[in-house]
Amino acid sequence: xxxxxxxxxxxxxxxxxxxxxxxxxxxxxxxxxxxxxxxxxxxxxxxxxxxxxxxxxxxxxxxxxxxxxxxxxxxxxxxxxxxxxxxxxxxxxxxxxxxxxxxxxxxxxxxxxxxxxxxxxxxxxxxxxxxxxxxxxxxxxxxxxxxxxxxxxxxxxxxxxxxxxxxxxxxxxxxxxxxxxxxxxxxxxxxxxxxxxxxxxxxxxxxxxxxxxxxxxxxxxxxxxxxxxxxxxxxxxx
Amino acid sequence: xxxxxxxxxxxxxxxxxxxxxxxxxxxxxxxxxxxxxxxxxxxxxxxxxxxxxxxxxxxxxxxxxxxxxxxxxxxxxxxxxxxxxxxxxxxxxxxxxxxxxxxxxxxxxxxxxxxxxxxxxxxxxxxxxxxxxxxxxxxxxxxxxxxxxxxxxxxxxxxxxxxxxxxxxxxxxxxxxxxxxxxxxxxxxxxxxxxxxxxxxxxxxxx
Numbered sequence: 001x002x003x004x005x006x007x008x009x010x011x012x013x014x015x016x017x018x019x020x021x022x023x024x025x026x027x028x029x030x031x032x033x034x035x036x037x038x039x040x041x042x043x044x045x046x047x048x049x050x051x052x053x054x055x056x057x058x059x060x061x062x063x064x065x066x067x068x069x070x071x072x073x074x075x076x077x078x079x080x081x082x083x084x085x086x087x088x089x090x091x092x093x094x095x096x097x098x099x100x101x102x103x104x105x106x107x108x109x110x111x112x113x114x115x116x117x118x119x120x121x122x123x124x125x126x127x128x129x130x131x132x133x134x135x136x137x138x139x140x141x142x143x144x145x146x147x148x149x150x151x152x153x154x155x156x157x158x159x160x161x162x163x164x165x166x167x168x169x170x171x172x173x174x175x176x177x178x179x180x181x182x183x184x185x186x187x188x189x190x191x192x193x194x195x196x197x198x199x200x201x202x203x204x205x206x207x208x209x210x211x212x213x214x215x216x217x218x219x220x221x222x223x224x225x226x227x228x229x230x231x232x233x234x235x236x237x238x
Numbered sequence: 239x240x241x242x243x244x245x246x247x248x249x250x251x252x253x254x255x256x257x258x259x260x261x262x263x264x265x266x267x268x269x270x271x272x273x274x275x276x277x278x279x280x281x282x283x284x285x286x287x288x289x290x291x292x293x294x295x296x297x298x299x300x301x302x303x304x305x306x307x308x309x310x311x312x313x314x315x316x317x318x319x320x321x322x323x324x325x326x327x328x329x330x331x332x333x334x335x336x337x338x339x340x341x342x343x344x345x346x347x348x349x350x351x352x353x354x355x356x357x358x359x360x361x362x363x364x365x366x367x368x369x370x371x372x373x374x375x376x377x378x379x380x381x382x383x384x385x386x387x388x389x390x391x392x393x394x395x396x397x398x399x400x401x402x403x404x405x406x407x408x409x410x411x412x413x414x415x416x417x418x419x420x421x422x423x424x425x426x427x428x429x430x431x432x433x434x435x436x437x438x439x440x441x442x443x444x445x
Contacts, residue, residue, distance in 0.1 A: 061317060095387055096336045102279070102329050109324050113372055114317045121315050145359065145379050151387035158328060158376035165359055165375035166368065173311055173365040238359035 001050075002132065005071065005078050007031040007058055007119055008085025012191050013138065015039050016209030017082055017216075022047045024213070029071045029078065031056030031085065031119075058085045058115030059107075068122040077129035082216060083116040083137045088156055088191075095152045105155035112159035117166055127179075135174070136182040136216040137167050139228055146237040164228065164238060171226040182216050183228040185236055203231065239300070239352075242416045244269060251292055253285050255303035255330075276303055276330025277322075286337035297345035298420060299338045301331050302352035306402075309369045320369030328376040335384065342393075350419035351381060351397040355432060358399065382428065389427035396421075399432040 004021050008014040009030035018030050022043065027050045030040055035055070044051045052074045056067040071078070089108055091101050116137060120127075127133060141147060143160025150157060164183065171181050186208045190201035211231040215222075222229070228236040244250045251270040270292045274285035289296060305326045309315050335349060342349075356363050357374030378397070385395045396419045405411060418431045 096332070096339060096384065100332060100336060102325075102333070105329060106321065106325065109376070110317070110321060113324075113376070114320055117311070117315055117320070117368070118317055121311055124312065143379070145375075145382050148379065148382045149386060150383055152383070154332065154380055154383055157383060158379045161359070161379035162324070162372035162376040165357075165372045168359060168362075169365050169368050169371055170311065172362050 001025065001027050002079045003027045003029065003075050003077060003130070004080040004082060005029045005031065005119075005123060005126075006082045006084055007056060007115070008033060009040060009053075010034045010037045011039055013186055013189065013205045013208055013212070014082070014084040015043075016205040017084065017213060018051070019043060020209050020213045022050060024217075026050070027075070028052070029054060029075070031058070031067060033057055033085065056085075056119075058119055059111045061118060064115075064118045064122045068126070071123070071126060075126065077131070078123055078126040079130040079132035080134040080136065080216065081119065081123060081127060083119060083135070085115060086112045086138065092153045092156055095154070100154060105158070108155040109159045109162065112156070113162040113166060116163060117170075120170060128177075133174075133177070133179040134182065134216070135167075135170065135179060136184065136212075137163065138184050138186060138212075139163050139167070141185045141230070141236055144228070144236050144238060168226055180223045181226055182222055183226060184212055184215060185228055185230040186212065187231045207231070239302075239412050239416050240269060242412055243420070248297075249293060251289050253289065276326055276333060279333055282330070282333040282337045286334075286341065289338065290341040293341070295345045296338060296341045298348040298350060299335065299342065300350040300352065300419060301334055303327075303330065304352075304354060304402075306354075306367065306370045308366050310366050311368065315368060317369075320372065323369045323373040324376055327370075327373040328380060331377050332380055346422055347388075347391070347393040348420065348422060349384070349393060349395050351377075351395070352415065352419075353377065353397060353399050354402045355399045356402075358432070378430075385428035393427075394425060395428045397428075397430045399430065 004026050006014050006018045009018045010032055018028050021028050029052045032040055032053050032055055040053050054067040054070045057063040089104055091104050094100050140160045142157045143164045167183050188202045189208055190198055208231045240250050240252045254273045255276050272285050272288045275281040307319055309319055356371050357378045381397050398415045398418055
């Protein structure tokens with residue numbers, strides 16, 4: 001049985017991916033940020049020991065290391081990691097004329113860009129022992145410098161561009177060790193990233209999770225080339 | 239670069255982010271000088287206020303402060319260091335531009351950046367500067383958004399990426415970069431100028 005780690009598994013795409021992997025026979029370590037959100041415990045009732053819920057705030061070194069310790073008590077290896085947790089901000093329309101909120105920009109960077117590295121490093125012992133050695137990173141078209149037409153959203157876009165750079169450097173380092181990578185833009189989804197579910201968006205999390213799970217799990221040309229693809233399979237430039 | 243532009247007859251305010259740099263700070267003796275800390279909004283605003291006072295209007299602002307530190311996975315990657323590099327290199331750039339904009343509306347509206355080729359998202363560069371490289375990618379994105387936002391007001395942006403690990407900041411390079419950054423006849427909103435660009439050739443220097 002393969003084992004996956006999913007960050008931000010409470011709801012939205014993270015939850016949909018967790019449910020999908022469980023129904024496909026995987027064991028899932030689900031990183032939970034929201035203590036009171038009810039969906040993961042409901043899933044646990046159905047799948048029993050195949051779902052391991054660990055508290056995890058990817059913005060906190062201590063929390064991520066504790067999560068890795070809890071996971072280590074349950075499994076000797078992790079085959080696939082899905083770096084899904086991310087945040088947005090209600091302040092994204094601020095610009096240089098109105099004045100930027102630098103504290104908020106650091107908060108976003110700490111989670112969206114640095115969180116992936118915290119998790120990767122803390123779980124290296126487990127992923128080194130895994131059979132797939134696959135790192136799947138949920139990024140965004142907002143990180144594509146080449147396609148960027150926005151006139152604001154500084155903090156969010158900068159965090160995603162940095163995340164893509166982080167993925168590129170990890171690919172350089174870990175590919176020779178047998179790791180493979182999937183970089184994914186989920187499309188315009190109805191997300192909870194601002195705290196409550198947005199009804200604006202073209203795609204439901206379940207639809208995206210189906211495409212994402214296929215992309216994340218199956219072998220493909222992305223094994224030997226770092227590339228960002230969206231839910232429809234389209235490649236996005238850096 | 240300060241000296242080259244001054245010798246061409248421009249008024250130059252040398253805003254120093256930190257210490258004496260490469261030891262040639264004395265070359266700015268005959269210029270207006272000010273020290274500031276890109277991490278502190280109050281310090282950046284004081285620098286901009288002094289710039290406005292001393293220069294009246296600013297035609298071109300050039301951002302060339304950069305802090306680099308090694309950090310790599312499997313070697314105790316420190317996210318606090320990575321955050322500080324983001325704060326200094328990426329957010330410091332935005333703080334400076336935000337503070338200087340009010341002095342630039344009546345000028346030639348050119349904003350230049352001197353950065354490192356490591357900020358390129360298309361080239362493998364090695365893994366020893368993880369946090370630094372991420373801060374440069376973030377800055378690169380911010381330059382694109384600034385160009386989108388301010389290009390309609392007549393602002394133009396030039397970002398020159400140097401190979402800081404291999405190039406010495408010598409006269410020939412400084413002249414080429416000055417030319418690339420301050421060519422006001424070129425009104426394209428944004429250009430990233432690098433080794434593959436005809437305006438200066440770091441590859442040739444390496445040979």
